[in-house]
Amino acid sequence: MSKKAKYIDAYAAELPLDKLKELSGEDLHKWINDTYSVAVEAGYAGCAVTTRITRYKGDLYLLVRKFDEAVANTREEGALVFSRCHIEVTNQPELKRILGNIRRYCDLISVSPQDRQLMAFSSRDHRIDVISLPPEKAPPFFSGDIVELKAQEKLIEVTVSSLFSGNMLNPYRIRALRDSLKTIKKKKLKIIISTGPQQIYSPRDPRALISFAKIFLDIDQAKLSKDMSDGIYKRISENQLKRSGKIPVRGVEIEK
Numbered sequence: 001m002s003k004k005a006k007y008i009d010a011y012a013a014e015l016p017l018d019k020l021k022e023l024s025g026e027d028l029h030k031w032i033n034d035t036y037s038v039a040v041e042a043g044y045a046g047c048a049v050t051t052r053i054t055r056y057k058g059d060l061y062l063l064v065r066k067f068d069e070a071v072a073n074t075r076e077e078g079a080l081v082f083s084r085c086h087i088e089v090t091n092q093p094e095l096k097r098i099l100g101n102i103r104r105y106c107d108l109i110s111v112s113p114q115d116r117q118l119m120a121f122s123s124r125d126h127r128i129d130v131i132s133l134p135p136e137k138a139p140p141f142f143s144g145d146i147v148e149l150k151a152q153e154k155l156i157e158v159t160v161s162s163l164f165s166g167n168m169l170n171p172y173r174i175r176a177l178r179d180s181l182k183t184i185k186k187k188k189l190k191i192i193i194s195t196g197p198q199q200i201y202s203p204r205d206p207r208a209l210i211s212f213a214k215i216f217l218d219i220d221q222a223k224l225s226k227d228m229s230d231g232i233y234k235r236i237s238e239n240q241l242k243r244s245g246k247i248p249v250r251g252v253e254i255e256k
Contacts, residue, residue, distance in 0.1 A: 008048065010108065015031065015049070016052050021063055039203055044206055051067050051084070053102070056094050056101070064102045084110060107236050109127060119139040126152060133180055155232065174217070185219065191224060191227055193210070
């Protein structure tokens with residue numbers, strides 16, 4: 001495991017959409033800065049602050065744009081921080097509608113599929129970057145999903161918060177995730193471990209998380225280390241180039 005790896009907590013503190021609407025620009029800036037400082041203190045080079053979207057709203061794109069602009073302004077001040085939108089909905093039409101509104105305003109977009117239809121769609125849709133496995137048993141991955149996930153270099157995420165019930169590790173959730181990850185590990189897809197939603201953001205040292213993942217989830221440490229640093233950086237960098245119009249299609253950059 002490289003000592004020089006610059007880890008990103010891809011699911012740092014979470015701000016629900018309704019709470020985002022209430023915050024002033026100054027308060028939002030402070031929240032982003034405080035989150036970044038906590039992540040750095042824990043051993044991360046940076047983090048993706050997250051807003052959670054559970055339904056479509058008419059002012060959705062305005063709220064997400066406000067969030068993204070605040071994150072970008074904080075990054076311009078020197079903080080390695082990125083915007084992430086995490087979507088949890090129960091039907092595909094609503095998911096499609098949300099994606100159409102927010103893609104241009106997020107550095108990362110993640111989905112936590114609750115059923116097979118959403119898993120299949122999320123694996124294939126190019127606007128989605130991260131498949132965040134639900135805290136209980138995730139829908140199964142089919143061969144077509146695996147092909148798309150690998151071709152698009154999507155990230156499969158396990159959140160630390162999903163492994164706990166209160167302050168105790170939940171053995172059922174550990175077993176369920178081990179089962180869900182069997183094919184993912186076999187096919188060498190990208191896996192990341194992130195903090196996930198917490199009442200108070202308190203991330204663990206990333207190297208400790210990598211050791212934890214080896215012991216409890218049997219994930220290769222060297223690969224996980226690379227995916228949690230270079231893998232996340234690459235995905236975010238490509239998205240930022242796409243948003244700026246420099247990459248019309250993933251992997252193809254326009255020279256100017």
